[in-house]
Amino acid sequence: MSTTTLKRQIVRIDEALCNGCGACVSPCAEGAIQVIDGKARVVRDELCDGAGFCLGVCPTGALTIEVREAAEFDHEAADAHAASHKEYIPQSCFRCGANEDAVPLVPVRTAGTSTWVCTRCLPALIHG
Numbered sequence: 001m002s003t004t005t006l007k008r009q010i011v012r013i014d015e016a017l018c019n020g021c022g023a024c025v026s027p028c029a030e031g032a033i034q035v036i037d038g039k040a041r042v043v044r045d046e047l048c049d050g051a052g053f054c055l056g057v058c059p060t061g062a063l064t065i066e067v068r069e070a071a072e073f074d075h076e077a078a079d080a081h082a083a084s085h086k087e088y089i090p091q092s093c094f095r096c097g098a099n100e101d102a103v104p105l106v107p108v109r110t111a112g113t114s115t116w117v118c119t120r121c122l123p124a125l126i127h128g
């Protein structure tokens, strides 16, 4: 089977900056990122849609979006991979501790760190 490649946006991981914390794994709905040998990696280009939901949670700035020649994003492969993906690191709201299974979380930068806030606490952050 040949893979179609094209120039497109895709996540880039700076290995020198990555500390292997794993915070970027859960935001990727496609399961494209895994921590292997202590470093985050895009396991297969066709699983990364380049949306960049992982970027906001990286505490070290290791994640960026680049434009390069890469395998075309494959929805079917991503769905199949996500369904079989076992590495799930649940996150919780930094304010109230609510788990993402209880309430939706969104990434946020605060006080120089990247973290998660739940949609119940988000209005208080916005309005003070």
Ligand code: SF4
Pocket: 013, 017, 018, 019, 020, 021, 022, 023, 024, 025, 035, 039, 040, 057, 058, 059, 060, 061, 062, 063
């Ligand atoms: S969030 Fe950043 S530092 Fe943590 S594993 Fe992912 S790329 Fe590495």
